[in-house]
Amino acid sequence: MALSRLSSRSNTFLKPAITALHSPIRRHVSTDTSPITIETAVPFTSHLCESPSRSVESSSEEILAFFRDMARMRRMEIAADCLYKAKLIRGFCHLYDGQEALAVGMEAAITKKDAIITSYRDHCTFIGRGGKLVDAFSELMGRKTGCSNGKGGSMHFYKKDASFYGGHGIVGAQIPLGCGLAFAQKYNKDEAVTFVLYGDGAANQGQLFEALNIAALWDLPAILVCENNHYGMGTATWRSAKSPAYFKRGDYVPGLKVDGMDALAVKQACKFAKEHALKNGPIILEMDTYRYHGHSMSDPGSTYRTRDEISGVREVRDPIERVRKLLLSHDIATEKELKDMEKEIRKEVDDAVAQAKESPVPDSSELFTNMYVKDCGVESFGADRKALKVTLP
Amino acid sequence: MLGILRQRAIDGGLAASTLRRTRSALVSARSYAAGAKEMTVRDALNSAIDEEMSADPKVFVMGEEVGQYQGAYKITKGLLEKYGPERVYDTPITEAGFTGIGVGAAYAGLKPVVEFMTFNFSMQAIDHIINSAAKSNYMSAGQINVPIVFRGPNGAAAGVGAQHSQCYAAWYASVPGLKVLAPYSAEDARGLLKAAIRDPDPVVFLENELLYGESFPISEEALDSSFCLPIGKAKIEREGKDVTIVTFSKMVGFALKAAEKLAEEGISAEVINLRSIRPLDRATINASVRKTSRLVTVEEGFPQHGVCAEICASVVEESFSYLDAPVERIAGADVPMPYAANLERLALPQVEDIVRAAKRACYRSK
Numbered sequence: 009m010a011l012s013r014l015s016s017r018s019n020t021f022l023k024p025a026i027t028a029l030h031s032p033i034r035r036h037v038s039t040d041t042s043p044i045t046i047e048t049a050v051p052f053t054s055h056l057c058e059s060p061s062r063s064v065e066s067s068s069e070e071i072l073a074f075f076r077d078m079a080r081m082r083r084m085e086i087a088a089d090c091l092y093k094a095k096l097i098r099g100f101c102h103l104y105d106g107q108e109a110l111a112v113g114m115e116a117a118i119t120k121k122d123a124i125i126t127s128y129r130d131h132c133t134f135i136g137r138g139g140k141l142v143d144a145f146s147e148l149m150g151r152k153t154g155c156s157n158g159k160g161g162s163m164h165f166y167k168k169d170a171s172f173y174g175g176h177g178i179v180g181a182q183i184p185l186g187c188g189l190a191f192a193q194k195y196n197k198d199e200a201v202t203f204v205l206y207g208d209g210a211a212n213q214g215q216l217f218e219a220l221n222i223a224a225l226w227d228l229p230a231i232l233v234c235e236n237n238h239y240g241m242g243t244a245t246w247r248s249a250k251s252p253a254y255f256k257r258g259d260y261v262p263g264l265k266v267d268g269m270d271a272l273a274v275k276q277a278c279k280f281a282k283e284h285a286l287k288n289g290p291i292i293l294e295m296d297t298y299r300y301h302g303h304s305m306s307d308p309g310s311t312y313r314t315r316d317e318i319s320g321v322r323e324v325r326d327p328i329e330r331v332r333k334l335l336l337s338h339d340i341a342t343e344k345e346l347k348d349m350e351k352e353i354r355k356e357v358d359d360a361v362a363q364a365k366e367s368p369v370p371d372s373s374e375l376f377t378n379m380y381v382k383d384c385g386v387e388s389f390g391a392d393r394k395a396l397k398v399t400l401p
Numbered sequence: 402m403l404g405i406l407r408q409r410a411i412d413g414g415l416a417a418s419t420l421r422r423t424r425s426a427l428v429s430a431r432s433y434a435a436g437a438k439e440m441t442v443r444d445a446l447n448s449a450i451d452e453e454m455s456a457d458p459k460v461f462v463m464g465e466e467v468g469q470y471q472g473a474y475k476i477t478k479g480l481l482e483k484y485g486p487e488r489v490y491d492t493p494i495t496e497a498g499f500t501g502i503g504v505g506a507a508y509a510g511l512k513p514v515v516e517f518m519t520f521n522f523s524m525q526a527i528d529h530i531i532n533s534a535a536k537s538n539y540m541s542a543g544q545i546n547v548p549i550v551f552r553g554p555n556g557a558a559a560g561v562g563a564q565h566s567q568c569y570a571a572w573y574a575s576v577p578g579l580k581v582l583a584p585y586s587a588e589d590a591r592g593l594l595k596a597a598i599r600d601p602d603p604v605v606f607l608e609n610e611l612l613y614g615e616s617f618p619i620s621e622e623a624l625d626s627s628f629c630l631p632i633g634k635a636k637i638e639r640e641g642k643d644v645t646i647v648t649f650s651k652m653v654g655f656a657l658k659a660a661e662k663l664a665e666e667g668i669s670a671e672v673i674n675l676r677s678i679r680p681l682d683r684a685t686i687n688a689s690v691r692k693t694s695r696l697v698t699v700e701e702g703f704p705q706h707g708v709c710a711e712i713c714a715s716v717v718e719e720s721f722s723y724l725d726a727p728v729e730r731i732a733g734a735d736v737p738m739p740y741a742a743n744l745e746r747l748a749l750p751q752v753e754d755i756v757r758a759a760k761r762a763c764y765r766s767k
Binding site for chain 2: 382
């Protein structure tokens with residue numbers, strides 16, 4: 009009893025002393041760039057190449073950045089879900105929540121000179137390349153301040169100055185396009201690589217094998233990244249692929265299977281792949297990942313998988329939770345600091361949504377802009393060609 | 402009143418045409434003596450690609466057999482030797498793959514010249530031409546432009562059957578975001594291909610296999626390496642005042658022959674060589690029809706929803722009150738291309754078809 013009182017009094021005595029002792033060693037939220045080495049939970053599996061080491065070099069700053077960027081992406085996708093249900097976003101809306109580790113891990117391994125091209129599930133990839141939240145929301149809501157001036161929509165985000173080439177609606181088309189970007193990098197002697205993202209659904213496309221054949225023949229610095237979230241729309245991998253070992257499907261092209269829910273493993277694999285591609289040509293990375301939402305907002309996502317499966321993955325493999333645990337176990341941040349960060353991010357996203365909602369829709373004249381770079385006095389017509397006829401500038 | 406005018410026109414026309422024929426014979430004799438240059442369409446295309454590759458290191462050629470084989474139709478002959486394997490790429494037989502790679506290279510700022518051995522094979526890659534190339538500048542609000550040229554022989558050859566004879570002008574020209582060109586003469590081939598390669602937008606360049614070996618006179622100006630023809634402007638190949646015949650590619654030659662035949666019968670036909678299917682030079686076509694009051698459109702491709710249909714609609718919309726006769730369409734027969742020579746002949750427009758349609762438009766026959 010006395011002891012406890014003593015201890016409690018000593019606690020109050022000691023606490024300020026302890027905080028005083030602590031603060032020079034650990035600041036508010038760690039911005040420490042000194043290296044930390046983390047072991048990936050899951051080993052890499054390789055095909056025709058060596059696996060990279062499971063020990064990933066990182067830093068407090070980087071892991072914190074992972075948390076912040078993934079939390080931002082997660083909130084953005086959830087906000088998009090609400091906007092879609094409120095009918096402010098129309099048409100197709102394919103959400104990436106669950107797959108954030110891929111976007112942030114990849115960015116950590118590369119530069120903006122390296123190119124990325126992906127499918128229609130492109131919101132988070134755009135943000136990862138430096139795109140702004142308000143530009144994304146504006147585009148989703150079809151406003152003129154959107155990243156494609158409202159002319160593209162959810163599936164057509166681009167950021168050429170950060171070597172992000174979209175945003176493609178036709179399943180698999182981005183694969184030869186991405187190999188073409190790699191071709192240009194080699195042609196220009198850029199010493200850069202292209203990451204070509206596609207899903208398990210696209211992995212069976214003929215044009216993948218056509219492009220991969222050429223990439224391997226011509227030693228193009230192309231890294232094919234299969235975001236295997238196990239479902240091509242409503243079709244599970246075992247129903248669509250005779251061989252769902254996507255990292256081996258390149259046959260003569262080396263491949264690596266990666267835990268795509270682990271941002272650090274993704275970073276390691278991408279770093280490894282970049283080095284490989286610059287020296288030896290194409291390589292395939294299969295990222296084992298998962299999407300919480302259905303294929304798109306029209307898909308509840310529960311007709312072809314159980315709710316238990318979805319919640320199971322969320323409990324055990326959620327990429328943000330894993331990084332949170334890492335931050336806490338390595339004393340990089342406290343629970344409260346992380347919660348505060350999430351609150352800030354929530355506000356950041358809400359503000360971006362509000363700002364985007366205020367943006368105007370494109371002028372009617374925008375119907376006819378950007379058809380050509382060089383218009384040469386060409387005519388274009390509206391629905392009633394006698395009522396609306398325009399000479400392109 | 403009209404009858405008198407028409408009679409006088411015919412008289413004048415006859416005299417004029419005889420005079421023209423004599424004059425042109427004199428001119429050609431004079432220029433022949435002076436060593437007038439002639440060039441085959443094949444050489445015109447080859448020289449155009451060569452010059453553009455020389456001028457701009459971003460231009461490269463890609464396609465099946467374009468390198469070592471010297472080109473399936475020898476259009477890219479000598480380019481591999483001159484520029485090396487880093488500028489001239491032989492591809493495997495994978496249209497979807499290499500077309501997509503070409504478009505991706507164009508996204509990154511290179512200037513690919515992608516050859517389809519014939520445009521029939523472009524159907525395997527059509528998603529990349531339309532969805533990846535044509536629409537990109539629009540969807541990206543100007544961020545991603547695609548300075549690519551898709552070229553190759555289009556339309557019927559001789560005896561190659563149904564799968565190797567289709568004309569794709571109507572299909573590609575219907576797509577906003579593409580430019581579609583169809584040269585006829587050697588000068589067209591040079592000027593339009595050079596313009597296409599320099600153009601920052603995706604261009605579908607429809608050649609014709611049977612024209613490759615044909616020689617045309619070519620001016621000094623057209624031989625200059627800076628020569629370029631404007632995209633979107635048609636050429637009046639032959640002036641006339643009784644009926645306007647509009648066409649493109651090989652059919653221009655047929656239309657000119659038809660015009661000769663019509664002249665013998667006192668009908669003065671104006672022959673317009675479109676050169677550009679998209680953008681379509683509606684202004685030139687309509688100005689001509691407003692002058693002649695009669696229209697005959699000719700194409701080799703399938704008749705339904707064709708290029709001729711668009712031209713006829715345009716003229717009826719814009720120049721209705723100037724028309725003195727219904728618009729006429731001469732097109733390929735509404736059948737897949739047969740093999741037998743006599744059937745193939747029936748499946749394609751012939752000079753007599755064009756003559757007959759022109760006479761119909763002039764109320765000179767049923």
